[in-house]
Amino acid sequence: MCGIYGSTVRYDDDVIFQKLARADFRGPDYSGFEHSGLVTLGHNRLAIVDLDHRSDQPFTYNHLKIVFNGEIYNYKTLRVKLTALGYRFTTDSDTEVITAAFLEYGENCVNHFNGMFAFVIYNTITHQLFGARDRLGKKPFYYAHCGLDFEFASQPSQICIGRNVTLNEQAINEYFIWGYVPEPKSAWNEIQKLEAGHSFSFDCNTGIFRAKKYWELDLMHAEHYEGSYQEAQADLTRLITNAVDIRMHADVPLGVYLSGGIDSSLVASLAAKNFKNVKTFCIKFREKGFDESVFAAKIAAHLQTDHHTIECNKEEGLELIESFGRYYDEPFADSSAIPTLLLSKYTKKHVTVVLSGDGGDESFLGYSRYKWFSMVDQLFKCPLAVRKKLADIISISPNYRHKLIAIGICNPEIRSLYGLMLGGLEYSWLENPSIGLQVPFMDIWSSKSTSVLQKLSAFDTKTYLNGDINTKVDRGTMAFSLEARAPLMDHRVVSFAQNLPDSYKFKYGVQKRILKDILYQYAPAQLFDRPKSGFTMPLNHWFKNELKDHVMDNLSINELKNIPGINVQKSFDMINDHMSGKWNRATQIWKLLVFTQWLKNQSSNPISTYQVA
Structure with a gap:
């Protein structure tokens, strides 16, 4: 787990030092760069496997040079195969295996990797670059390309140093809808995401850049699982067990995030089953309804793990909000990033690698919106005129959720409803919200051969899991030089889940059915007999109480005028509606707060004026 950097632009060395220093938290164990041929390659290393300096990067193998961020979990198996083919290795690292695999398999090498990765290989003979990002987007990859100039990095602010960049206003509009900037855009016009x-x-x-898709969730041609439920349960147990086991390999201390929910409890159970003295970590909130730490403690006691609980309060949360931009770079409005940062800060004192339960909700239909959406889907079979009349009746209710339903069913298409629903449905405070809904992966909704739940699962995997969850976890953990691994995001597990019948995942109102039945082999079912809480902060309460002054100071009329794409007066009215208790606008207020803070960070840290050498 590290930070990578590279450029065909020949900057002065002091500029390269600045660019690497900007992301030093991603890799504090070694930082270095070298000019090689037509390229400069740089790296910040967080040593996880083969701690010896022989595995520092940029790394050279024959005529190839590589910078790599991530982990290849099956590298030992690949190394045996490549050794049999005549390749020789001088380290125990997965970095060296990537380069040998590239020599043997060419660009198809990525299909041999099971892991999370972003890497670039430079061929010193042909002066070609080849790089890739993992299947589910666990590791970030930003780049800027103009003619012969090509620059890439793990953090976009590294690319910003030394060049002029401009705000991408369409990307900002998308941020206000989704809470993050969907790929391939970034917050800047000149920078994109692979x-x-x-x-x-x-x-x-020649300056020719070509991107190629090497993996996809193929709903149209998926091989649907035809075995019984019991057979599926056995097959999935083997898959997840292996996914956990291969992620437990590290040359540094390792632990598991244990929230008390189904996914993290399953990961912790399998880790504790096969490994001794597993450390587990959870976070505690003082506010009732947001704290699952007591359940996590009971599960940890059952599994006999070395358990640690960290308390989150608004004072420390506010402190992290102030430094938020340094780690996340782009506007990012998932408020659970704050407890993620806090949990990572304290977890790092004990371990360097942590396993998480991320990915379970998307693949196994865990979010409450799936249950709600499967019911609303029936309404969309009615004509729009009928739905509008029904909405008029429902909207009379003072209930907040009823009002959201009324707004939602007036959308002409169900796919538009889902995009809006993720961010709160009501966007009258944006000047043109339709722009923000024009994102990739909408073609998933046109599939005729799949159920609405399969579409939801695939869509969330390509959007929410990738753009939100992965961004939150990568930046939140790397902020404190901590590596996070997600067994339920093993591409084999994700593909297997997509091919399962809906009833294996969601039946009789029971969500994540098959995961729960696997978990109950290791932990009593009564420990999980409670509503899903989620890893969220009590922003609704904080904004009307402890953080009210903070909100009103930072989102005054004058401050709102600096934000592109919003209606200032409607935005201000929306904030006042929240403060009066008329409507819960915590999600929208948080987006505005984060963006305002990000704008201030941009103005207080202007782009460097260093010149290209």
């Missing part, structure tokens, strides 16, 4: 499941090639001689 999409998850994509590789690329760049010819340093």
Whole structure:
């Protein structure tokens, strides 16, 4: 787990030092760069496997040089195969295995990797770059390309140093809808994201850049699972057990995040089953309804793990909000990033690698919106005129959720409803919210051969899991030089889940049915007999009480005028509606707060004026 950097632009060395220093938290164990041929390659290393300096990067293997961020979990198996083919290795690292695999398999090497990764290989003979990002987008990859100039990095602010960049207002509009900037855009016009499941090639001689999709959730041609429920349960147990086991390998201390929910409890159970003295970590909130730490403690006691509980309060949360921009770079409005940062800060004192339960909700239909949406889907079979009349009746209710339903069913298409629902449905405070809904992956909804639940699962995997969850976890953990691994995001598990019948995942109102039945082999079912809480902060309460002054100071009329794409007066009225208790606008207020803070960070840290050498 590290930070990578590279450029065909020949900057002065002091500029390269600045660019690497900007992301030093991603890799504090070693930082270095070298000019090689037509490229400068740089790396910040967090040593996880083969701690010896022989595995520092940029790394050289024959005529190839590589910078790599992530982990290849099956590298030992690949190394045995490549050794049999005549390749020789001088380290015990997965970095060296990637380069040998590239020599043997070419661009198809990515299909041999099971892991999370963003890497770039430079061929010193042909002056070609080849790089890739993992299937589900666990690791970030930003780049800027103009003619012969090509620059890439783990954090976009590294690319910003030394060049002029401009705000991408459409991307900002998308941020206000989704809470993050969806790929392939970034917050700047000049910088893009390499999409998850994509590789690329760049010819340093001609400036030709080509991106290529090497993996996809293929709903149209998926091989649907035909075994019984019991057979599926056995097959999935083997898959997840292996996914956990291969992620428990590290040359540094390792632990597990244990929230008390189904997903993290399953990961912790399998880890504790096969490994001794497993450390587990959870976070505690003082506010009732947001704290699952007591359940996590009971599960940890049952599993006999070395358990640690960290308390989150608004004072420390506010402190982290102030430094939020340093780690997240782009506007990012998932408020659970704050407890993620806090949990990572304290977890790092004990371990360097942590396993999480991320990915379970998307693949196994865990979110409450899936249950709600499967019911609303029936209403969309009615004509729009009928739905509008029904909405008029429902909207009379003072209930907040009823009002959201009334707004939602007036959308002409169910796919538009889902995009809006993720962010709160009501966007009258934006000047043109329709722009923000024009994102990739909407073609998933046009599939005729899949159920609405399969579409929801695939869509969330390509959007929410990739753009939100992965961003939150990568930046939140790397802020404190901590590596996070997610067994339920093993691509084998994700593909298997997509091919399962809906009833294996959601039946008789029971969500994540098959995961729960696997978990109950290791932990008593009564420990999980409670409503799903989620890893969220009590913003609704805080904004009307402890943080009210903070909100009103930072989102005054004058401050709101600096934000592009919003209606200032309607936004201010929306904030007042929240403060009066008329409507819960915590999600929208948080988006505005984060963006205002991000704008201030941009103005207080202007782009460097260093010149290209």
